[in-house]
Amino acid sequence: MKKIWYLFVKSYMRLGFSFYFKKILISGTENIPKDKAILFVANHQNALIDPLLIGAVTPRELNFLTRADVFNKPVIRALLSTVNMLPIYRIKDGMNSLSKNEEVFQKCYKILDKNGTVLIFPEGNHNIKRRLRVLSKGFTRIIFGALHNKPDLEIVVVPIGINYSNAKKYASSVHLVYGQPIPVNDHHRESVLNGASSDLKNDVSEALKKLITHIENLEHHDKIAASFKEEEFLNPDNVNEKLLDLDHENMPHKEDDNQFHFLRPFVKVNSFIPILVWKYLYPKIVEEEFIATHRFTIGITLVPICYLIQAGIIASFTTGLTGLIYLGTSLLIVYLFVKSS
Numbered sequence: 001m002k003k004i005w006y007l008f009v010k011s012y013m014r015l016g017f018s019f020y021f022k023k024i025l026i027s028g029t030e031n032i033p034k035d036k037a038i039l040f041v042a043n044h045q046n047a048l049i050d051p052l053l054i055g056a057v058t059p060r061e062l063n064f065l066t067r068a069d070v071f072n073k074p075v076i077r078a079l080l081s082t083v084n085m086l087p088i089y090r091i092k093d094g095m096n097s098l099s100k101n102e103e104v105f106q107k108c109y110k111i112l113d114k115n116g117t118v119l120i121f122p123e124g125n126h127n128i129k130r131r132l133r134v135l136s137k138g139f140t141r142i143i144f145g146a147l148h149n150k151p152d153l154e155i156v157v158v159p160i161g162i163n164y165s166n167a168k169k170y171a172s173s174v175h176l177v178y179g180q181p182i183p184v185n186d187h188h189r190e191s192v193l194n195g196a197s198s199d200l201k202n203d204v205s206e207a208l209k210k211l212i213t214h215i216e217n218l219e220h221h222d223k224i225a226a227s228f229k230e231e232e233f234l235n236p237d238n239v240n241e242k243l244l245d246l247d248h249e250n251m252p253h254k255e256d257d258n259q260f261h262f263l264r265p266f267v268k269v270n271s272f273i274p275i276l277v278w279k280y281l282y283p284k285i286v287e288e289e290f291i292a293t294h295r296f297t298i299g300i301t302l303v304p305i306c307y308l309i310q311a312g313i314i315a316s317f318t319t320g321l322t323g324l325i326y327l328g329t330s331l332l333i334v335y336l337f338v339k340s341s
Contacts, residue, residue, distance in 0.1 A: 019338055022173045026057055042119065045126060052296075108146070113153060122204065143155055155184050162176055184200060263336060
């Protein structure tokens with residue numbers, strides 16, 4: 001039953017993202033082994049959108065390590081656990097909370113021991129900037145802990161690069177790139193485990209930097225990012241190549257074409273209540289990394305509910321067929337609006 005629920009949520013998330021993103025590009029799925037234990041590691045720009053998106057498009061069933069503060073409410077904790085989400089505790093959650101990670105790590109060992117998969121964001125937190133931050137060693141602890149329990153277990157790390165054209169904007173595009181699997185068994189040297197951990201962390205870091213746009217220059221980050229069109233960021237190879245020769249003192253500012261589409265008024269009127277809720281909620285969002293998360297949440301919950309209610313009202317005054325036509329037309333207009341933005 002739990003697997004059926006997981007597949008339902010996965011399918012619904014994928015459907016929701018098809019109405020949220022203009023384009024979803026996926027590369028490198030052939031790099032995902034079908035029958036090995038995998039630790040997926042990804043860059044983290046966009047709060048809960050990142051794990052939800054990876055879970056929606058990755059062929060294999062995932063177990064997610066998620067920041068513990070999301071699990072504070074019992075109802076939410078119970079709901080998240082049904083889709084394989086596990087809390088990971090950080091120093092900011094309190095020093096006493098860190099001891100709870102041992103139980104979580106034990107669960108990860110068992111998952112990997114059964115050739116399952118675990119997804120982790122080794123940067124430890126999210127940040128909207130287009131760069132890879134220093135990785136923590138937490139993911140190496142999971143790997144070496146699993147190998148300590150079962151030395152002959154074959155584990156690979158599969159890096160995932162998430163590339164948003166604009167992480168905060170609705171109807172933007174995204175490109176997920178699955179990198180070459182990194183065998184970890186050779187890194188597992190009990191006598192020099194700290195050195196093995198550092199080596200593996202460096203290997204994973206270098207692999208991830210090739211799968212995303214990595215702007216090393218923090219001082220001029222925003223200026224450098226603004227010199228590219230948003231759609232260019234969907235191809236990190238080209239962007240990173242250009243970054244090598246970029247003169248940050250003489251960079252042109254490129255604006256993306258924002259064409260006003262004729263469907264916009266229909267979408268606004270038809271989605272009046274969700275838009276009203278969004279306008280109320282938006283000023284209250286403290287971290288910009290959560291902008292897309294809140295917008296997407298409204299999109300997959302409130303929008304379909306409102307459309308169904310509106311379809312019911314229309315059907316009560318006309319016919320059931322008219323209500324269904326309204327509902328189908330409304331969804332089609334939103335879909336076309338997103339894809340043509």
